[in-house]
Amino acid sequence: MECQECHQRPATLHYTQLINGHKTEIQICDVCAKEKGYITYPEEGYSLHNLLTGLFNFESGQVGSPGSHLKKEKELQCPKCGMSYTQFKQIGKFGCGECYHTFSANLNPIFRRVHSGNTEHRGKIPKRKGGNLHLKKQLKSYKAELQELIMNEEFEQAAIIRDKIKELEAEINRKETGDSK
């Protein structure tokens, strides 16, 4: 189908216009559509975060209308960057790292929706800042493994893991006392 404006390029956009109950079909190419003002290019198109801000407003069905937050006596607000929970819901972005703590009580449902039911990090721990976190996580998983091995009566393997746990505990101890110096 060719574009009804320029009759040259193929029509790539199909509009149905409804004006006062009068229906018109428009077949147009994107060049003409842009020229005639049928389409405008918003900053980023309809992005994921537009969808998200919709998702955030599920709690009581009340969408943050202007001024509605004024009625509430105490609105949750981040002490560090000043972002309020209403603002957060509207723009769908955090203002700073502290926001994660400030809004903590409300975040799990949001994360669950966005990340297929997950709310806790399982990935990388920063090498320097994470400090002993790596070792502690490793220790936790060794301990779980040890329990399982004992349950399955695989004592030989359990002994190996037990030694690894001892080693790891010693290392954590050493680092912690070393750090406090």
Next chain:
Amino acid sequence: MTLQNFMKEAISPWMREQSPDHDIVLSSRIRLARNFADMPFPIIADQKDLEKIREFFMQEYEHTSFAEYKNFEFVSIRDLTAIEKSVLVEKHLISPLLAKREGAAAALISENEQVSVMINEEDHIRIQLYFPGLQLTKALNKALDFDDWIEEKVNYAFDEKRGFLTSCPTNVGTGMRASVMMHLPALAMTKQINRMMPAINQLGLVVRGIYGEGSEALGNIFQISNQITLGKTEEHIIEDLESVVHQLIEHERKARTRILEQSGIELENQIYRSYGVLEYSRIIESKEAARCLSNVRLGIDLGIIKNVSRNILNELMVLTQPGFLQHYAKKTLTASERDILRASLIRERLQFEE
């Protein structure tokens, strides 16, 4: 080295390397979102704070090297012309969002263009690392090493429970977006890709066009990436993505064989017609150029067209974008002037091959 090096060629040096599954997978990318612990995120931060971050990166990393990523060039967005910005976006060295940010937005780009660090985009730091073909694990390991290197000097916003803290809740946790750029002409021709998309989405992966969110699949190039960043390890995310990519490769190869068997002459006709259009056009729009380039590339992969380099698709897709054309012309061009220059550049490039 100066900015001019990045502007000179449409194809980044790393794209020329031989790579696994390069007939279908053009590139693999890992992006890590990171923030400074004690500063508000760029969307609401003071200009002064952002300026501090910009200066920190310039002082600490300009002209430094990490492993094979040598001689980082520091580029302040506010020093760029509109055309230079679009060229960097078209080469995927910076994002459209960074190009739009004025003030303290900047980028740190390695000489071989394999690593770029965007500064003060949506997050303070966004590390991007590319590999040709399907090499996600390699790209991940390099990106994580690079991340450690940055972390030596930067105090990251990290929480034991939530992981790396990012401005958008869709990036929290690993802060990682792994993506693969795929050329899927046969799946597009047979409309199979549309049927596969819902299934891919259900696995927590997204399919988009070549220039990211909201863009269409120009030249049958699709970008597949992970949506979930929280609750899975980086390795796990990549395994999931890779297994889907392998399936897509297999389906694409099967579809190519089937089309070739069932309608070989029609396919050959379509490929040669596209080649003819590219070789003889005097005016060509970007969409038509992309469609023809995709067909010619398919022809090369199937051995129908010989003596033309595979890179022609990647190269001409970028070279014929508005920013690059105007950079080449050294002036701003209207849409119809661009269509003329595009046609002539493509003709020139094809003649160069023969």
